[in-house]
Amino acid sequence: MKRLFRYRLSLLLILISLKVSGQTPNSKDNSSLIAAAIKKFDDPRGVDPMTTYTIIKDLMIIRNSCDENQKNTIDLLTSEQQNRQGDITGFIEGMSELINRQPQFKEQLLIHYFAINTTKYWIHKNNIINASNSSLKNIFEARRSKVNRNISQAYQNRAFLFRVKNMKDSAVFYSILSTKYAKRSDSRIDLALSFHNESLIQAHFGELELAVEKELLALQVAEKLNLIYLESMINRVICNYSLEVLNTKESYVYLKKAKSLATKLNDERSIALCEISESGILISDFKYNNAILLLETAIKKLEKFNDVEQIGRGYEYLGQALGKLNKDSDALTAYNKSLSLFESTGNQDEKADLYLLIGQVYLKENLFEKAIDNIKKSIAIREAQKEKNKIYIAFKVLSDLYFETGDKALSYEYLKKYVDFLELNSTSKNSQKIASLTQKNSSEERERLLELQGETLEKELKEKKILQLQSDRRFYGIIFIIIILLLGGIIVTITLRQNKIKQEQRDAEMTQSLLRSQMNPHFIFNAMSVIQSYIYSNTPDIASKFLVNFSRLIRLILENSHKEFIPLEVEEEILSKYLNTQKLRFENRFNFKIKIEEELRLKRVMIPPMITQPFIENAIEHGQLHTISNGLITIYMTQKNGLLDITISDNGVGRMKANKIKKNKNHKSMAITITRERIEILNRKFKGKGSLSIKDFNLEKKTGTEVNISLPIVCENITFNHEEKSTHN
Numbered sequence: 001m002k003r004l005f006r007y008r009l010s011l012l013l014i015l016i017s018l019k020v021s022g023q024t025p026n027s028k029d030n031s032s033l034i035a036a037a038i039k040k041f042d043d044p045r046g047v048d049p050m051t052t053y054t055i056i057k058d059l060m061i062i063r064n065s066c067d068e069n070q071k072n073t074i075d076l077l078t079s080e081q082q083n084r085q086g087d088i089t090g091f092i093e094g095m096s097e098l099i100n101r102q103p104q105f106k107e108q109l110l111i112h113y114f115a116i117n118t119t120k121y122w123i124h125k126n127n128i129i130n131a132s133n134s135s136l137k138n139i140f141e142a143r144r145s146k147v148n149r150n151i152s153q154a155y156q157n158r159a160f161l162f163r164v165k166n167m168k169d170s171a172v173f174y175s176i177l178s179t180k181y182a183k184r185s186d187s188r189i190d191l192a193l194s195f196h197n198e199s200l201i202q203a204h205f206g207e208l209e210l211a212v213e214k215e216l217l218a219l220q221v222a223e224k225l226n227l228i229y230l231e232s233m234i235n236r237v238i239c240n241y242s243l244e245v246l247n248t249k250e251s252y253v254y255l256k257k258a259k260s261l262a263t264k265l266n267d268e269r270s271i272a273l274c275e276i277s278e279s280g281i282l283i284s285d286f287k288y289n290n291a292i293l294l295l296e297t298a299i300k301k302l303e304k305f306n307d308v309e310q311i312g313r314g315y316e317y318l319g320q321a322l323g324k325l326n327k328d329s330d331a332l333t334a335y336n337k338s339l340s341l342f343e344s345t346g347n348q349d350e351k352a353d354l355y356l357l358i359g360q361v362y363l364k365e366n367l368f369e370k371a372i373d374n375i376k377k378s379i380a381i382r383e384a385q386k387e388k389n390k391i392y393i394a395f396k397v398l399s400d401l402y403f404e405t406g407d408k409a410l411s412y413e414y415l416k417k418y419v420d421f422l423e424l425n426s427t428s429k430n431s432q433k434i435a436s437l438t439q440k441n442s443s444e445e446r447e448r449l450l451e452l453q454g455e456t457l458e459k460e461l462k463e464k465k466i467l468q469l470q471s472d473r474r475f476y477g478i479i480f481i482i483i484i485l486l487l488g489g490i491i492v493t494i495t496l497r498q499n500k501i502k503q504e505q506r507d508a509e510m511t512q513s514l515l516r517s518q519m520n521p522h523f524i525f526n527a528m529s530v531i532q533s534y535i536y537s538n539t540p541d542i543a544s545k546f547l548v549n550f551s552r553l554i555r556l557i558l559e560n561s562h563k564e565f566i567p568l569e570v571e572e573e574i575l576s577k578y579l580n581t582q583k584l585r586f587e588n589r590f591n592f593k594i595k596i597e598e599e600l601r602l603k604r605v606m607i608p609p610m611i612t613q614p615f616i617e618n619a620i621e622h623g624q625l626h627t628i629s630n631g632l633i634t635i636y637m638t639q640k641n642g643l644l645d646i647t648i649s650d651n652g653v654g655r656m657k658a659n660k661i662k663k664n665k666n667h668k669s670m671a672i673t674i675t676r677e678r679i680e681i682l683n684r685k686f687k688g689k690g691s692l693s694i695k696d697f698n699l700e701k702k703t704g705t706e707v708n709i710s711l712p713i714v715c716e717n718i719t720f721n722h723e724e725k726s727t728h729n
Contacts, residue, residue, distance in 0.1 A: 016351075027687050030066050034059065034073055041077060042109050052081045052497045053305070054174050073110060077709045080113050085269065086307035088124060088345040095121040119157050123164055124346045125482030131161050152181040152190050163201050164348075187533060192221035192230055199237065204349075208241050218261045232261035239277050248284050255281065272301035273310055278316050288321040295321070312341035312350060319357060335361070352381040356394050363401050392421035399544070407542060415544055419551055445541065480585055482515050540652035546584045553577035557610070565606035565714055568637065570594055574610065575635065582620055590620070597638040604716040605644060609676060614671035615648045615707045623652025623705060624661075626695070643690060646709040654696055654703040677713065690713025 037055050059074045066074065075098055082091040095117055105111050115138035122131035135158045142154040159174035175198045182194040195218035203211035215238050222230040235258035255277055262270035275298035281289035299314040319334035335358050343351040359374035375394055382391040401416035401683035535543050556574045560566045572594055579592045616633060625631035628651070636647045652658070674691065679690040690711045697704025 030062055033062060034070055035065075037077060038073070038107065038109060041080065041113075052077075053085055056081045059283065068591075069103070072098065072101065072105070076103070076105070076110060076113055076117070079117050082306075083117060083120060085305050086302075086309050087305060088308045090306055091117075092121060092345075107151075108145060108147070112138075112142065112145075112147075112153070116153060116157050119161065123161055126346045126348075128161070128165060135161050144519055148185040149187055149190050152178045152185060152194060156180065156194060159197060159201060161489070163204050163290070166205075168201075168205045171205075172198075174446055175201050188221055188225055189227065189230070192218045192225070192227070192234075195221065196234065196237070203241060208245060212238060212241055216331065228261050228265055229267065229270065232265070232267070232274075233259045235261065236270075236274055236277055240280070243277070243280050243284060246284065248281050251277075251281055252282075268301055269305050269307065272298045272307075275301075276310060276314050276317065279314075279321070283317060283324070284319050286324075288324045291321045292318060308345055309347065309350075312338045312345075314338075315341070316350070316354065316357070319361075323357075323361060323364075328365055332358065332361055348381050348385055352378045352385075352390070355381070356397065360397060363397065363404070366404070368401060368405050372398070375401065392418050395421065402477075403544075410541065415540075415547075419547060434708075527660045542584075546581070549577055549584070550581050553581055558712050560609045563609055566609045566717075568600055568605050569715060571607050571609065572596060573614075575612065575616065578613065579616070579633065586620075586626040589627075590625035590633065592633040593635070595634070595636045597637060600637060600644070603713075605639075606714045606716050607644065607711070608682070610709075611675060611678065611709065612646060612648055615709075618671070619648065619650035619652060619705060622658040623650045623651060623654075624658070625652050641711070642713065643688065643709045644713050646711070647706065648709075649697050649704065649706040651697060651704045654698075654701075655694075655705055656702050675709070682712050686712035686714065699709050 014247050019144045028512075037059055040055055041052060055075075056078050056331060059077065063071060063074050063714070075094060079091050079094040080090075082094060098114070099118060100120065103114070105114055113132065119131050119138060121133040122128075123459055138157060139154045140153070142150040145151075155174045155178035159171050159178060162168075162171035162174060162409045170371070175194070179191070179194040179196060182190040187497050199214035199218065202208070202214060215234050219231065219234045219238075222234060227304070235254045239254035239258060242254060243247075255274060258277075259271065259274040262274055275294050279291040279295045279298070282288070282294065295314050296316045299311055299318075302311045302314065315334045315338035319331045319338065322328075322334060323331035335354055339354040339358070342354065355374045355378035359371045359378065361691065362368075362371035362374060378397075379391060379394045382394070395414045395418040399411050399418060402408070402411035402414065463527050553574065556570070557575060560570055560574065575594060579594075583590065583592070586689055596623045599705040612635065616635070619625060619633050625633065631651065633648070633650045636649075653661075676692050679692055682688060683690050688711070690709075692710075697706045
């Protein structure tokens with residue numbers, strides 16, 4: 001900020017002196033001012049659009065007195081600034097004029113800016129062939145210049161091109177190359193921006209966990225360099241990612257940081273962008289009127305900078321809030337404004353989203369033809385883009401629409417497409433996670449092998465030196481070897497003990513998996529029979545509800561059953577989906593309650609996956625809840641005596657009666673034994689005093705069952721995603 005102040009002061013003094021003398025600025029004076037502006041743009045901290053925005057405003061004062069080359073330079077810097085601040089329509093217009101002029105720049109930075117912005121111009125104009133040719137030319141020139149910073153940005157630009165084309169492998173490949181050269185650059189800001197670019201690509205293709213991982217790396221670099229603007233931007237992006245997975249609490253934490261940093265900079269545009277994100281949180285929290293007021297303020301601020309895409313997102317949120325308040329006409333107006341803005345920038349992804357939103361409003365108003373027309377426009381854009389991560393949402397809306405119009409065959413067809421995609425998407429995501437983990441593990445193993453080889457070589461050299469130079473000290477050598485052997489024995493003993501504990505844990509987990517594998521086929525068969533009966537009874541709406549709930553449950557089980565620990569919120573969702581599915585299966589003949597103490601949520605307490613499920617299944621199946629009136633299962637989680645205390649109670653027929661009516665008298669459930677083994681392993685690992693106890697819920701009547709599980713408390717350090725790589729306290 002001090003350098004910007006000195007720059008503006010020097011400009012002001014020159015203009016005042018010229019005005020006093022009655023002269024106009026000459027070419028030499030203009031050159032010095034433009035050179036200072038170029039240097040400021042090249043400053044890594046010039047990434048802040050508000051800084052460069054002020055510089056451009058100052059340069060426009062002298063533009064009319066400049067020669068042709070100087071005007072071209074100012075116009076190019078203006079286009080660069082417009083791209084940074086989101087003024088895409090201004091950027092397209094300015095670059096169109098520059099490309100027609102075909103200016104010949106001499107400075108390396110200006111040549112690089114012109115090449116980068118030419119590629120982005122053709123991308124916004126949806127001319128992919130010209131964009132690709134321009135991008136390749138930019139890479140060639142950058143590599144010839146041997147400036148790592150320029151090479152990194154050239155590859156980053158090509159990655160952006162493939163992101164727009166929805167070619168994931170190519171986009172990721174070039175973003176990795178960008179990061180590679182950014183690491184070689186003298187400017188660490190390029191590394192932060194490369195990580196940020198990788199994050200945007202991963203998010204675009206639905207890999208939000210990887211996207212957050214990259215943003216956190218970018219944030220570490222920005223914090224080390226004290227790049228306040230970049231810190232604010234990255235925190236805001238993580239806020240948006242959190243909101244996308246409906247984690248509003250986490251989203252608000254990052255938004256608060258972003259807004260605080262933007263306020264510290266007095267950056268009006270960044271504050272407005274934070275307000276756009278905040279409105280999304282308010283909509284998620286059902287505070288629609290508050291969101292509308294905040295959006296109207298934010299949109300007015302952004303109109304000052306003509307930030308087209310962010311204004312478009314503001315109107316998109318505004319349409320959502322108005323729609324929730326049943327102001328459908330106003331919602332359509334907001335959506336159409338947003339659609340018009342995104343059409344001007346050529347943003348196909350946002351256009352597809354808006355056509356779907358508009359279709360949903362028409363569906364709500366029973367204007368089916370208009371609804372179908374808009375939804376099919378959305379699908380057509382997705383198919384043209386070969387975009388697969390969001391198209392399935394349109395399938396679900398079309399299924400609902402055709403059901404409303406009475407076309408049950410088409411409704412079923414699109415519902416099947418929707419469910420098929422959910423199942424396929426779940427499998428692919430698991431595959432990607434496994435691949436990522438194995439690649440990381442392989443890399444670590446190679447590093448350990450190299451380190452071990454280095455240590456072995458060093459040891460051999462030392463031993464040779466000892467044999468050659470200290471042959472008369474064999475006695476000390478023998479003592480040394482004995483000590484080494486003793487230490488080795490101690491290490492081996494400790495290692496074997498740890499391996500034994502780990503093996504016991506793996507055995508218990510495997511046994512638990514086998515137990516679930518016995519349960520799942522029976523449960524899945526029953527669930528599919530229920531779905532079939534609903535379809536035969538001509539109630540596809542109930543079948544659809546059951547199927548969506550069931551598919552989400554299966555997906556959650558597949559994603560989390562192999563993990564050692566999962567957050568309480570995930571366990572709560574699995575149990576809720578499981579119990580809701582069972583309720584639908586037994587035609588709502590029983591109810592359930594899940595209560596989790598708020599302190600546990602605040603501490604981000606973790607739990608072994610599905611440790612409670614066998615007892616809940618026993619309550620339903622053996623407790624005969626579907627045969628009694630007012631059947632109820634209660635699951636309560638609290639903190640007691642430094643342990644996670646879980647109580648599962650039901651008011652069923654009780655253990656005594658259940659044993660009498662049990663079909664297979666010789667069958668013995670392994671759930672209790674396995675759960676006790678799991679608790680014992682956790683006790684040894686975390687030095688806890690966990691336990692398992694079972695008693696009658698009503699001691700006098702011997703009815704119902706109450707199961708109490710106590711576990712050592714394990715907390716989560718990194719709280720955004722549910723990866724196993726999180727660190728546990």
